[in-house]
Amino acid sequence: MKNETGNVDYPYTPPTVDELGLNPIFTSLGWDEVGETDWKESVYYWWWEYMKRNKEYGPGHPLWEDFGDINTDFREWWIAKGEYLFAEPRRMYTFKRVSEPISEEVYTDPNVMIVQVPLDQPVTELRQLFASYLDAFHTGDEPQQGIRAARSSQARYPVVGQPNVPALEKTLAVYDYRLKNNKMSLWEIWLALNPNMGRMIDPKCLTPEEVLDIPLTKASWTAAVSRYCKKAKAMIDNTGHGRFPDLSN
Incomplete structure (x- = not known):
């Protein structure tokens, strides 16, 4: 599935972050009183927990440069490493009104659809037309899209399969x-x-x-x-x- 945190996409739900980039579970209330409803629901938290038990991992390990010191607390580690390790590459294109010239490669990019919208046309008709374009050119409905997005993840370290x-x-x-x-x-x-x-x-x-x-x-x-x-x-x-x-x- 597609999960967004700010402008960052993750194939699976990441620990929730606020606009400061801090996980709300790490507050003045302390670690033990707040995290049960959030961080344990993320596969990325369990990746960290399982890796902490890998006795072969440590300084000098081939993954050390990427994953770093996992024996800090999860908040510190996630803020430092989460996006780098598990996020999808930032999207080149976002949904927006174009107000500047478009480069030539955009017209041939299969991941972008360029449309011209006549604003003097009724909104109902425009919605129907836009929906028909999505049906024709989008890769699938939302559940299938989510599964495909996870399986074709371009993250540095993609999650294996559909984790329970x-x-x-x-x-x-x-x-x-x-x-x-x-x-x-x-x-x-x-x-x-x-x-x-x-x-x-x-x-x-x-x-x-x-x-x-x-x-x-x-x-x-x-x-x-x-x-x-x-x-x-x-x-x-x-x-x-x-x-x-x-x-x-």
């Missing part, structure tokens, strides 16, 4: 919990993160037949945590190659 931001958050949460609690079994980690599922392995809450399924339930939870950790590790590793969220090996 809530899934990125959940995957990293499981990975982090596993690192901090590496003496716990995987099924115990799943239960710690999903305490409401405890009754599924509590014999007091189960029938005799269901009790027999407890080992299968634990095995299922073990497999789920393992999958999350493998996905997180792959995405963390690929941030070191300038790709996110990329599950390839």
Whole structure:
């Protein structure tokens, strides 16, 4: 999709910025009291979070010159690097009334349409005519346009695929919990993160037949945590190659 911040276009929604270039979540209220509704909704925030966990990244890494020090706070890093890394090249042409001579290359540029508008014609007719031109020359309707824009991104570091931001958050949460609690079994980690599922392995809450399924339930939870950790590790590793969220090996 097309997302604009000022005159800057991003293929995906960036952290919201105001006219000063500062993210509203970083205010006198502090970090922890304000950011849940904004920065975690941006894939670019999760790129930063995953890359922070890449142990190979640091001074001397091939991406260091571009991404810089990611161990600062997100606000500082985004303001310094966000547009450079993830924004589309600034558009050569914008929607405006032309008041000066037009260069020759504009007439042959497939991304620009030049029209002559007779202002003595009824507005309704002009709108219909303009709509017909858009139908004839535009590349598609808005949802398709957004998908194509993301896939054909010209950003220095385009986002891979169509990211599921809530899934990125959940995957990293499981990975982090596993690192901090590496003496716990995987099924115990799943239960710690999903305490409401405890009754599924509590014999007091189960029938005799269901009790027999407890080992299968634990095995299922073990497999789920393992999958999350493998996905997180792959995405963390690929941030070191300038790709996110990329599950390839």
